[in-house]
Amino acid sequence: MTLVMIFRIALKALSRNKMRTALTMLGMIIGVGAVITMVALGAGAQSSIDAQIQSAGTNMIMVSAGNFTQGGVRQGQGNASTLVPEDAAAIAQLNGVRYVAAASNARGQVVAGNQNWSTQIQGTDVDLPLIRSWQTSAGAFFTPQDVTTAAKVAVLGSTVRDQLFGPDVDPTGEIVRVSSGGAGATVQNQPFTVVGVMAAKGQSSVGQDQDDVIYVPYSTVMKKLRGTTSVQQISVSATSAGDTTTVAEAIGNLLRARHKIQPGDPDDFLIRTMDEIASVRKETTQTMTALLAGIAGVSLLVGGIGIMNIMLVSVTERTREIGLRLAVGARGRDVLFQFLVEAVVLSGIGGSVGIALGFGLSRGLTYWMEWPTEVPLNAVAVAFGFAAGTGVFFGFYPARKAAALDPIEALRFE
Amino acid sequence: MPTVITVRNLVKTYLVGEVEVRALRGVNLEVQAGEFLTVTGPSGSGKSTFMHIIGCLDRPTSGQYLLDGQDVSRMSKDELANVRNHKIGFVFQGFNLLSRTSALDNVELPLLYRGGLTMAERHKLALAALESVGLKDRAGHHTNQLSGGQQQRVAIARAIINQPSILLADEPTGNLDTKTSIEVMGIFQRMNRERNITVVLITHEHDIAEYGTRTAAFRDGVITADHAVARRRLAEDELRDLPPEIDE
Ligand SMILES: Nc1ncnc2c1ncn2[C@@H]1O[C@H](COP(=O)(O)OP(=O)(O)OP(=O)(O)O)[C@@H](O)[C@H]1O
Ligand SMILES: [Mg+2]
Numbered sequence: 210m211t212l213v214m215i216f217r218i219a220l221k222a223l224s225r226n227k228m229r230t231a232l233t234m235l236g237m238i239i240g241v242g243a244v245i246t247m248v249a250l251g252a253g254a255q256s257s258i259d260a261q262i263q264s265a266g267t268n269m270i271m272v273s274a275g276n277f278t279q280g281g282v283r284q285g286q287g288n289a290s291t292l293v294p295e296d297a298a299a300i301a302q303l304n305g306v307r308y309v310a311a312a313s314n315a316r317g318q319v320v321a322g323n324q325n326w327s328t329q330i331q332g333t334d335v336d337l338p339l340i341r342s343w344q345t346s347a348g349a350f351f352t353p354q355d356v357t358t359a360a361k362v363a364v365l366g367s368t369v370r371d372q373l374f375g376p377d378v379d380p381t382g383e384i385v386r387v388s389s390g391g392a393g394a395t396v397q398n399q400p401f402t403v404v405g406v407m408a409a410k411g412q413s414s415v416g417q418d419q420d421d422v423i424y425v426p427y428s429t430v431m432k433k434l435r436g437t438t439s440v441q442q443i444s445v446s447a448t449s450a451g452d453t454t455t456v457a458e459a460i461g462n463l464l465r466a467r468h469k470i471q472p473g474d475p476d477d478f479l480i481r482t483m484d485e486i487a488s489v490r491k492e493t494t495q496t497m498t499a500l501l502a503g504i505a506g507v508s509l510l511v512g513g514i515g516i517m518n519i520m521l522v523s524v525t526e527r528t529r530e531i532g533l534r535l536a537v538g539a540r541g542r543d544v545l546f547q548f549l550v551e552a553v554v555l556s557g558i559g560g561s562v563g564i565a566l567g568f569g570l571s572r573g574l575t576y577w578m579e580w581p582t583e584v585p586l587n588a589v590a591v592a593f594g595f596a597a598g599t600g601v602f603f604g605f606y607p608a609r610k611a612a613a614l615d616p617i618e619a620l621r622f623e
Numbered sequence: 624m625p626t627v628i629t630v631r632n633l634v635k636t637y638l639v640g641e642v643e644v645r646a647l648r649g650v651n652l653e654v655q656a657g658e659f660l661t662v663t664g665p666s667g668s669g670k671s672t673f674m675h676i677i678g679c680l681d682r683p684t685s686g687q688y689l690l691d692g693q694d695v696s697r698m699s700k701d702e703l704a705n706v707r708n709h710k711i712g713f714v715f716q717g718f719n720l721l722s723r724t725s726a727l728d729n730v731e732l733p734l735l736y737r738g739g740l741t742m743a744e745r746h747k748l749a750l751a752a753l754e755s756v757g758l759k760d761r762a763g764h765h766t767n768q769l770s771g772g773q774q775q776r777v778a779i780a781r782a783i784i785n786q787p788s789i790l791l792a793d794e795p796t797g798n799l800d801t802k803t804s805i806e807v808m809g810i811f812q813r814m815n816r817e818r819n820i821t822v823v824l825i826t827h828e829h830d831i832a833e834y835g836t837r838t839a840a841f842r843d844g845v846i847t848a849d850h851a852v853a854r855r856r857l858a859e860d861e862l863r864d865l866p867p868e869i870d871e
Contacts, residue, residue, distance in 0.1 A: 214735060225723045533719050536680055537733040537781065538708020540701045616707075617680040620719060 215543070219550040222530075230555060232519045233604075237559030237596040238566055240512025244592035245567025245584055247505035250574065251498030252588075253581035258494055262487045268307075269340065269483040270445040270457050272300070272464070290439035291477040294428065296467060297334070297443045303459050305452045310334035312442040313430040317389035319423060320398070321373040321380070328369050329422045330389060332430025332440075338407075340446040348381035348405030351426055355404075359428040363387070363401040366420040367409040381405060387423075389434045396434055401425065412579060453482040509592060513599040520603035524611075525622060531611040532619030541612040545605075548612075552604030556597035563596065564589055626692070627789060627821050628654035628677060633686035635672050635844075646672040648844035649686070656788070659815045659822045661832040661852075664841030670825045671716060671793055673841070677823065678713045678791045679703045691788075708736050712782030712820075714792035718774045720766040720781075726753060727762040730780045737785060752780040756810055772803040779810055783820070790814060792824045796831055802865065808834045809858030834858060 223230045274292040297311040313332035318325065337343070338350050351362045363385060365373070374380045386398045410419040431437050447456040457480050464478050531544050567589070571582040611619050635647040646669045654660055664670050675681040676688060679695060688695045690706065698706065707713075720729050730749040734740055740748070753759050756776040766774055775795055782790055792811065796804035812834060815822045824835065832838045833856045840848040 211738075218735065221724075221728070225721070529719075530721065533721065534732070534736070535704065536678075536707060536713060536715075536719075538704050538736040538785070540704045540736070543736060615681050617675045620680075620715075 215546050215550055216554075218547050219554060222547070222551055223555060226523065229519055229523050233516050233555055233600060234559035234562065236512040236515035236519070237556060237600060238512075238563040239515075240509040240596045241560050241563025241592040242566035242570060243508035243512075244502075244505040245564060245589055246570040246574070246582075247501040247508075248498070248588035249567070249571040249582040249584045250580060251494070251501040252583040252585050253571075253575070255491070255494045255498060256583055257581040258487075258490050262483065262490070268447040268450040268453055269486075270447060270453055270460065271481050271486065272296075272443040272445060272460060273479045273481075274439060274441055275477065275479065290437060291468060292440050292443060293438060294431075294440060296464060297440065299463060299467060300443060300445055300460055303456065303463060305448050305456045305459070306445055307448045308336035308340045308444075308446040310336040310340060310444045311427045311440040312337075312444060313427040313435065313437070313440045314442075315389045315430055315434050317387050317434070319369060319373060320386040320388070321383060324373045326369055326372040328366070330387065330430060330434065331422050331424050332427035332434075333424055333444075334427055336446070337424070337444065340444055343410070344408040345405040346408040347379045348403070350424070351404055356426040356428050359426060359432045361399060361401045361429060361433065362404045362425065364405040364407060364424040365403060366407050366422040366424075368418055368420040369423055370406045379406070385423075387434070399433060453484065457482050505588075505592075509595055512596060516596070516599045517603045520600070521607070524607045527608065528611040528614075528619050528622040531608060532614070532616050532622065535612070535614075535616035535619060544612045545608060548608035549601070549605050552601040553597075555604065556600035559600065560593045560597050564593060567592075625656050626653050627656045627658075627690070628652065628823075629687075629689040629692075630677070631687040633673070633676065633688065634684045635669070635676065635681075636684045646844055647676075647683070647686075650844070650846055652839065652846060652849070654821060654823065656821055657815070657819050658837055659812070659835040660824070661835035661838045662823065662825045662841060663827060663829065663832050663838060666827070668841040669844040670841050674791055674793050674823070674825060677789075678711050679707050680713070704736070708733055709785060710788050712785065712787035712790045714775070714778045714782045714790070714795050716793040716797065716825075718766075718778040720774060720777060722767055723765060725763050725765055726758060726769065726777045726780075729766060729777055730784055732781060733785045748784060749780075752784045753777070755783070755813075756780045757806075772799050772807065775799065775807055776810065779807070783814060783818075786818070787820060789821045789823070792822070794825050794827070796826060796828070802862075804831065805858050805861055805865075808856075809862060812858050830856070 272292065274290065294311050297309050300306060301309040310333050315330045315332070316327070317330045318327050334356055335350060335353050345364065346367065348364070350364055351360070355362050365380065370378070370380055373385065374383070380403045383403045384400050385403060387401050388397045388399070389395070407420065407424070412418055427440055431440065445456070445460065447453045461476065461480055465476065468477055470477065534544050568584060571584055574580045575582045611622070630650055630652045633647050633650040637644040637646060650673060662670050662673070672681070676683050682696065690710070695703070721732070727746070727749050730752050731745050734745045734748060750759060750762060753762050756779050758773060758776050758780065761769060761773060766777060769777065779795070790811070795807055795811070799807060808831065811822055811824060814820045822835070826832055833852050833854070835852055836855060837851050839846050
């Protein structure tokens with residue numbers, strides 16, 4: 210028997226059992242495709258977070274009010290009223306500190322003309338665009354003067370601009386009315402002058418729209434919207450990335466002194482460097498990747514069980530076929546080789562289509578949903594290997610048993 | 624005439640759980656080349672079991688089987704496959720055709736394992752075999768699109784495709800009507816006469832047994848009678864003499 214002939218016999222057998230062939234391939238396609246897509250999503254999220262952290266700068270230090278475990282009671286981070294603008298000013302005087310921006314945020318309703326949009330109001334300082342290297346696409350960021358006077362000025366994120374004024378409109382100089390039901394007093398319809406629009410930043414790694422926000426001076430949020438004397442956060446940028454740990458320590462000592470915390474008492478603030486934030490974020494995405502991989506593994510398993518089922522269901526019929534082939538003069542190895550080729554062809558085609566599907570879905574998700582994806586080659590190999598292994602094992606193993614029988618036993622097999 | 628099949632004291636015992644089923648209890652038989660032996664006997668008397676051993680599809684528990692003077696029990700699996708492919712044509716009790724496969728592909732099957740033939744040659748041989756059983760026009764039909772008699776004839780065509788020296792048939796007329804049965808017996812008689820193929824054919828109908836040159840009777844796993852057929856029936860004559868109204 211030539212190889213060509215065995216291939217021809219195998220292909221004939223596959224086309225004779227079209228339903229079995231299709232169902233087996235479907236199992237492979239779904240299993241392999243799902244694994245690749247899921248893992249690609251996880252890997253894409255991970256690497257986009259890496260990129261984001263890289264672009265945010267590794268010299269960032271975040272100071273938040275309150276402490277997670279103060280006095281044994283868990284407190285919401287940023288909800289305590291322990292950080293004040295003067296803390297920010299003092300931090301700015303420390304060695305190794307380049308930029309400082311106090312932050313006081315609220316949620317609010319922004320109205321322009323008859324358009325109405327609910328968004329995040331970020332009270333911040335003039336240093337923020339410098340820390341994050343953000344650009345304005347129209348007008349300019351507000352000035353130190355605006356912060357000192359708690360001026361009612363606003364810089365719009367591009368989503369807010371699109372919603373209130375429409376894309377490609379320069380709203381600089383227009384008035385928007387801001388209402389906020391923040392932690393302090395409820396304020397209605399405060400007129401703010403638009404001084405600029407931020408360049409679009411797109412989605413964050415967790416799918417949040419980073420342009421759905423307006424920036425106003427933190428002092429304005431404190432005095433005009435929330436009616437508090439404290440800020441929630443202070444963002445600090447160290448002069449160099451290598452200094453973050455020492456700078457963070459210096460900030461801690463400074464704040465403990467300023468807040469008159471006795472030695473042994475816990476901090477009433479929380480300092481995190483970008484490294485720490487990055488590692489927390491990484492853990493989160495790793496969890497997500499693991500979850501996705503778990504789902505993918507389940508689909509692979511289900512696909513594998515599907516393949517197994519179909520293969521085992523047809524064992525009786527196939528055993529009789531083997532008996533018949535043996536009876537008309539096939540040698541054991543002729544039959545075995547045919548079944549091996551069948552299983553390999555089936556698994557090869559099914560697995561390859563699955564890989565193509567996985568790649569296609571990943572591309573599609575990136576293109577249509579703008580979710581970052583990245584197909585790791587080892588996932589492709591594992592998924593393909595598992596599916597093909599299942600296919601070959603359950604296609605070939607029963608054949609091996611059948612080929613060892615006397616022809617009449619195989620013909621009688623039930 | 625040379626002896627094709629020699630069987631001495633053939634025993635086949637099946638073990639079903641704890642119970643021993645003695646399907647063959649010492650069969651002795653010799654078949655000469657060119658004979659047409661019919662085998663009769665009640666159901667369960669061991670006819671099929673005997674046939675399967677003769678056809679090298681199964682092995683005896685004990686006893687000796689010489690095929691063309693060669694001891695089959697000493698042959699390896701591959702040698703047996705070779706014997707099945709070259710020497711023996713087998714027509715099964717239930718046709719055992721590949722479903723969802725054309726008649727032509729079914730008939731061709733033994734040729735695939737013979738080797739040394741091109742696709743065109745295989746096709747030609749398979750078509751010729753189908754023609755010899757009168758089914759050339761159905762070559763492309765799937766076996767499940769054929770009548771029982773037609774399927775039986777495909778099975779016969781497959782059995783003779785490799786020019787075997789022995790043709791074994793297990794109840795080939797089992798579920799055919801009278802006229803189709805005579806037609807099928809005619810094919811066997813023609814193969815036996817024209818190609819000098821030795822035929823061993825099982826049937827439980829005594830009138831079918833009379834198409835052979837010799838008939839043997841099985842009972843409880845042994846041969847109880849073995850004699851030449853006194854007045855042999857000839858299918859061709861009978862078909863010619865059939866009244867036209869049955870001919871539809
Ligand atoms: N694989 C097997 N396992 C156990 N017993 C078997 C097996 N094959 C046949 N037998 C037994 O052997 C005996 C002979 O069976 P066999 O098939 O040879 O009968 P037969 O003469 O061909 O009958 P029929 O005319 O009904 O086809 C029966 O009693 C049967 O039950
Ligand atoms: Mg029988």
